[in-house]
Amino acid sequence: MTELLALENVWAGYGDAVILEDISLSLGEADSMALLGRNGMGKTTLLSTLMGATRFKSGRMRYRGQDLAVVPAHGRARLGLGWVPQERDIFPSLTVEENLTVVAQPGNWDLKRVYDLFPRLRERRSNMGNQLSGGEQQMLAMARALMLNPKVLLLDEPLEGLAPLIVQDLLRIIGQMVGSGEMAVILVEQHAHQILPLTRQALVLERGRVVFSGASDTLRDDLTQLDKWLGVGAH
Ligand SMILES: Nc1ncnc2c1ncn2[C@@H]1O[C@H](COP(=O)(O)OP(=O)(O)O)[C@@H](O)[C@H]1O
Ligand SMILES: [Mg+2]
CATH class of the missing domain: 3.40.50.300 (P-loop containing nucleotide triphosphate hydrolases)
Known part of the structure; x- marks a missing residue:
């Protein structure tokens, strides 16, 4: 390896x-x-x-x-290096989709692929970060890290x-x-x-x-x- x-x-x-x-x-x-x-x-x-x-x-x-x-x-x-901190510090006053696109870097992982992995986030794409449940916030934090193509x-x-x-x-x-x-x-x-x-x-x-x-x-x-x-x- x-x-x-x-x-x-x-x-x-x-x-x-x-x-x-x-x-x-x-x-x-x-x-x-x-x-x-x-x-x-x-x-x-x-x-x-x-x-x-x-x-x-x-x-x-x-x-x-x-x-x-x-x-x-x-x-x-x-x-x-993609880091999903314990505090899941997503941007509360941006939508789910803005949270994802604001950090995006080119690579294999794009919005479509990330939404395919987290269908729940696709459903919630227009919701603000602070309207999400704990589980959805964790998904968003992970999805956002993937958008960095780490x-x-x-x-x-x-x-x-x-x-x-x-x-x-x-x-x-x-x-x-x-x-x-x-x-x-x-x-x-x-x-x-x-x-x-x-x-x-x-x-x-x-x-x-x-x-x-x-x-x-x-x-x-x-x-x-x-x-x-x-x-x-x-x-
Ligand atoms: N910002 C900090 N300043 C000083 N000490 C810290 C800080 N963050 C954590 N520590 C101390 O470092 C040790 C390890 O903490 P941490 O790495 O958060 O443990 P874990 O993630 O395994 O629960 C603990 O004794 C904690 O009190
Ligand atoms: Mg810890």
């Missing part, structure tokens, strides 16, 4: 505080990774570090062969707080994104059992450190460790 993104011994945090300690990972083109860990373990901080929104202390971040750490935050989306899509707890039926729908859609082979996906979740079947590799963080890095299948079968790192209900 051709390398897309690699972190080597990365330390990062906020101001003087160090949150991430010695993180290494490697993601191939069209690869998929479950990023797991309990609340407060550093999952969002890791995605933020990729996007340039934390203080990078040391280590190496390589993206398509170039040094990512020196690329300013505002340049990273253009390079192909090489790697970073999804931060996309299922959080959503009703079970919508969760099933989103899992199916995420499975299609991963299966499309057109982009790599890093998927943050607290509930491992929902996403391990969708991803090739898994990374578990505990207090800012990697405690597991390997195949999702291996982690899925290791109920003892799943319990220890993620707690009951993780599987």
Whole structure:
């Protein structure tokens, strides 16, 4: 698998505080990774570090062969890093369609394809962002990231707080994104059992450190460790 993104011994945090300690990972083109860990373990901080929104202390971040750490935050989306933050910060006073077209960049993903993947958004195309349900907002945030035609899509707890039926729908859609082979996906979740079947590799963080890095299948079968790192209900 051709390398897309690699972190080597990365330390990062906020101001003087160090949150991430010695993180290494490697993601191939069209690869998929479950990023797991309990609340407060550093999952969002890791995605933020990729996007340039934390203080990078040391280590190496390589993206398509170039040094990512020196690329300013505002340049990273253009390079192909698509980020769907935990807060789903869609534009509340733009319509669904405006939310999508305002960020569009040329590539395979256009309005038609995005609407085909999210028929609900096509129905709601003229509604304002702030008129959407939580599930629709999450769909819009994901759809908007696709319109950027990213090489790697970073999804931060996309299922959080959503009703079970919508969760099933989103899992199916995420499975299609991963299966499309057109982009790599890093998927943050607290509930491992929902996403391990969708991803090739898994990374578990505990207090800012990697405690597991390997195949999702291996982690899925290791109920003892799943319990220890993620707690009951993780599987
Ligand atoms: N903006 C921030 N400034 C300082 N500390 C932060 C900030 N955001 C998160 N943290 C701290 O970083 C640690 C990891 O948080 P986070 O990455 O959000 O965890 P997770 O996403 O796994 O729940 C926590 O101790 C949290 O309090
Ligand atoms: Mg988080």
